[in-house]
Amino acid sequence: MATVSEKTERATGETTASDDIDIGLQFLAQHGQVEYTEDEDRRVRWKIDLYLLPILMVTFGLQYLDKVTLSYAAVYNMRDDLGMTGQDYSWATSIFYFGYLAGEFPANYLLQRLPTGKFAAWNLLVWGALVMLSGVARNFAGMAALRFLMGFFEAGIPPAWIQITAMFYKVPEQGTRCTAWYFMVGVAAIVGGLLSYGVGHIHTAVQQWQFVFLLCGAITVAWAVVVFLFLPDSPANAKFLSERERTIAIERLRHNRTGVKNTHFKLSQLVEALRDPQVWIFVLYNGISMQINIGGSFLPIIIQNMGFTGLQTTLLTLPVGGVECIAMAVAGALSWYFAKGRTLIMFVVALPTLVGGVLLQVLPQSSTWGRATGVWLLLCIPASYAIMLSLIASNVAGTTKKLTTTLLSFVIFCVGNIVGPQLFRDTEAPEYGTAMRAILVSIVLCELLPLLLGAYYVYENRRRDQLVARMTAEELAAATVDNEEYLDRTDREDELKFRYWW
Numbered sequence: 001m002a003t004v005s006e007k008t009e010r011a012t013g014e015t016t017a018s019d020d021i022d023i024g025l026q027f028l029a030q031h032g033q034v035e036y037t038e039d040e041d042r043r044v045r046w047k048i049d050l051y052l053l054p055i056l057m058v059t060f061g062l063q064y065l066d067k068v069t070l071s072y073a074a075v076y077n078m079r080d081d082l083g084m085t086g087q088d089y090s091w092a093t094s095i096f097y098f099g100y101l102a103g104e105f106p107a108n109y110l111l112q113r114l115p116t117g118k119f120a121a122w123n124l125l126v127w128g129a130l131v132m133l134s135g136v137a138r139n140f141a142g143m144a145a146l147r148f149l150m151g152f153f154e155a156g157i158p159p160a161w162i163q164i165t166a167m168f169y170k171v172p173e174q175g176t177r178c179t180a181w182y183f184m185v186g187v188a189a190i191v192g193g194l195l196s197y198g199v200g201h202i203h204t205a206v207q208q209w210q211f212v213f214l215l216c217g218a219i220t221v222a223w224a225v226v227v228f229l230f231l232p233d234s235p236a237n238a239k240f241l242s243e244r245e246r247t248i249a250i251e252r253l254r255h256n257r258t259g260v261k262n263t264h265f266k267l268s269q270l271v272e273a274l275r276d277p278q279v280w281i282f283v284l285y286n287g288i289s290m291q292i293n294i295g296g297s298f299l300p301i302i303i304q305n306m307g308f309t310g311l312q313t314t315l316l317t318l319p320v321g322g323v324e325c326i327a328m329a330v331a332g333a334l335s336w337y338f339a340k341g342r343t344l345i346m347f348v349v350a351l352p353t354l355v356g357g358v359l360l361q362v363l364p365q366s367s368t369w370g371r372a373t374g375v376w377l378l379l380c381i382p383a384s385y386a387i388m389l390s391l392i393a394s395n396v397a398g399t400t401k402k403l404t405t406t407l408l409s410f411v412i413f414c415v416g417n418i419v420g421p422q423l424f425r426d427t428e429a430p431e432y433g434t435a436m437r438a439i440l441v442s443i444v445l446c447e448l449l450p451l452l453l454g455a456y457y458v459y460e461n462r463r464r465d466q467l468v469a470r471m472t473a474e475e476l477a478a479a480t481v482d483n484e485e486y487l488d489r490t491d492r493e494d495e496l497k498f499r500y501w502w
Helices: 004-012 023-031 038-067 070-076 088-113 116-134 138-154 156-169 171-199 208-232 243-251 267-275 276-293 299-305 308-316 317-338 342-349 351-362 368-378 379-396 400-420 433-469 473-478
Strands: none
Touching: 004 116, 004 156, 004 276, 023 267, 038 070, 038 116, 038 138, 038 156, 038 171, 038 243, 070 171, 070 208, 070 299, 088 116, 088 156, 088 400, 116 138, 116 351, 116 368, 138 368, 156 308, 156 379, 156 400, 171 208, 171 379, 208 379, 208 400, 243 473, 267 400, 276 379, 276 400, 276 433, 299 308, 299 368, 308 317, 317 342, 317 368, 317 379, 342 351, 342 368, 342 379, 351 368, 351 433, 379 400
């Protein structure tokens, strides 16, 4: 059997350094390829689901819960105790994303160079400790500093989860799995509301808002140990699989044509990402959709401004999680049955968000339950967002290009989250007219962008089909090499064989 270097040299025409070889190809070179049945494929996938998905789901839920602890604490006099006035609360929300923005660059670089599972676990541990420290903040400056650092260490989790999904699942499976771990955002909203409601009945020398931070942070620190011990870095070192099952786990990715992971940074792939239309559609969608993301920090305040007490407000945030869970379940089910059609699924599952935006824009403040319904419906948009993340995993090939795409997407994600809270002007409470108008415009744009992305994919696939149709069998054979699926080619470099999942 040829060595990895020989295979790569035969494919590219030049000798390649050992660190420029996909880890999946390295594993196959050491352990050999295998033939496997459909039953074995299903068993391996089921085993991956049972072991991996709970870790991804709980972690993503905790990330969201920790991020929005500020909003739960806010209804228990945190703002008064920390001396927050004017736009201080808005800035405490925004500064988290300044940290997130600063953390995206090193996080995406390190994700390519370091073991994914261990990198995620250490970030989880640090941010959990920072959440606990938020409970002892004494003023706005202290809370702002902690929020910045929390954002910095949380920045690597979404790109890591996209990478892990692409490393373990076939393209048709990725939409459902992304919505599965994103589903936990809705669950976390429900759990957080119940937890905050329970904390509201605690009366001790420790303030109720402090309990929120201390309890959530302690749970995250404990979970970080679980992630460190059990989350694999790739299929190649997944200890819960036998050697044959690890080989099957890698072989079943062959048709993805995106490989497993390459630890070598490639400038050419970065440049290609900057020139790729799909990348900029992802980027625009990320930034614009975040203008709708009021659920994280302002939703409880909007509800409370309708005349409810802190405890009532906490209970009225629970439907938000329920709506989001339903939207995620619908998006995941549709992705399972219609693997080709995810851009249309993004459009469909976001339609209730458009209804919610209209209700908030046209109903007066006196229409309490109508406006509350509008707020709840806004949180359907994360289901569309989760499908978009799965399209990055499926349609962006080349490790450096994929990480560049996630970097750009989450940079603009941060910008959107920094700008969004500033649209909630304290002087415009309780209607927040500027923010409501911005949300409605953003929803309309978020309905149009998936349709544009789908049209681009259909056009590009047809162009590639026509290109192949003009080639002879001999030309196609000459363009084929052994294990080309693992050579870390981008979706553009592999245009003869790679087709986009729209």
